[in-house]
Amino acid sequence: MDILSKIVIDKKAEVALRKQLIPVTQLEQSVLFNRVANSLADKLRKSSSGIIAEHKRRSPSKATINNNLNVQDVAKGYESAGVCGMSVLTDSKYFGGSLDDLILARAACDLPLLRKEFFIDEYQIIEAKSYGADVILLIAAILSREEIKRFSELAKSLQLDVLLEVHNEEELKKSKMPSIDMLGVNNRNLKTFEVSLETSKRLSSLIPDDFVKVSESGISSVNAIKTLQPFGYKGFLIGENFMKTDNPGESAKEFINKL
Ligand SMILES: O=C(O)c1ccccc1NCC(=O)[C@H](O)[C@H](O)COP(=O)(O)O
Numbered sequence: 001m002d003i004l005s006k007i008v009i010d011k012k013a014e015v016a017l018r019k020q021l022i023p024v025t026q027l028e029q030s031v032l033f034n035r036v037a038n039s040l041a042d043k044l045r046k047s048s049s050g051i052i053a054e055h056k057r058r059s060p061s062k063a064t065i066n067n068n069l070n071v072q073d074v075a076k077g078y079e080s081a082g083v084c085g086m087s088v089l090t091d092s093k094y095f096g097g098s099l100d101d102l103i104l105a106r107a108a109c110d111l112p113l114l115r116k117e118f119f120i121d122e123y124q125i126i127e128a129k130s131y132g133a134d135v136i137l138l139i140a141a142i143l144s145r146e147e148i149k150r151f152s153e154l155a156k157s158l159q160l161d162v163l164l165e166v167h168n169e170e171e172l173k174k175s176k177m178p179s180i181d182m183l184g185v186n187n188r189n190l191k192t193f194e195v196s197l198e199t200s201k202r203l204s205s206l207i208p209d210d211f212v213k214v215s216e217s218g219i220s221s222v223n224a225i226k227t228l229q230p231f232g233y234k235g236f237l238i239g240e241n242f243m244k245t246d247n248p249g250e251s252a253k254e255f256i257n258k259l
Pocket residue numbers: 003054056059060061062190216217218219237238239240241
């Protein structure tokens with residue numbers, strides 16, 4: 001069984017338990033539930049660098065990346081570096097993240113925050129809003145077109161931006177709809193972990209201009225960004241390259257200064 005299928009099985013069990021522990025009515029009472037969201041798509045449209053910097057402790061493809069950092073320091077560092085948004089991995093089993101990371105990042109900065117999760121249920125979207133997210137990421141590989149529509153429309157009704165992640169032509173075909181703000185091309189094949197920026201290049205011409213184009217994963221140099229910008233990419237999701245250092249904010253700053 002591939003890693004994505006394993007993650008989805010575990011996620012279904014996790015979400016079923018969370019629903020019993022904290023009902024939706026309780027999530028909706030969070031002070032953050034009525035917070036006015038900060039649009040990542042709007043920021044990317046106006047930005048010349050387009051960096052979305054990620055908080056990522058470990059991953060299935062790389063094992064431990066960095067366990068020694070404080071998420072609030074990372075958020076503050078990314079914000080002062082001038083990134084457009086921050087992605088916070090909230091999956092615990094495979095990435096070592098949590099919803100606490102999201103709420104701590106929210107308390108530390110005013111950046112648009114992306115809840116990076118494996119969304120398989122509407123409940124997680126309501127959770128995202130009540131823990132201070134501005135954006136959710138939907139993965140086309142694990143959702144039907146009907147689920148993408150239902151989940152993205154719910155997110156839009158909560159004023160959340162939606163980043164839809166694809167890895168091939170077939171996933172892209174089922175994903176284009178008005179409730180999607182940004183289309184993200186994942187350069188990492190989540191079945192084999194092979195990374196190639198060619199995926200972003202190949203799919204770029206198939207993405208209509210009404211979506212903000214985002215290139216995700218395996219970006220480790222300014223040169224990679226300069227190569228992808230002429231293909232219309234306005235956003236670049238970078239995790240490991242910053243998180244593997246002692247000071248991700250400083251690394252992001254140096255990176256952006258070279259752009
Ligand atoms: O990163 C992984 O190994 C991974 C494995 C399975 C599912 C998702 C995975 N990553 C999530 C991400 O989308 C990345 O963290 C993000 O694009 C940043 O990637 P990178 O800059 O290569 O750390």
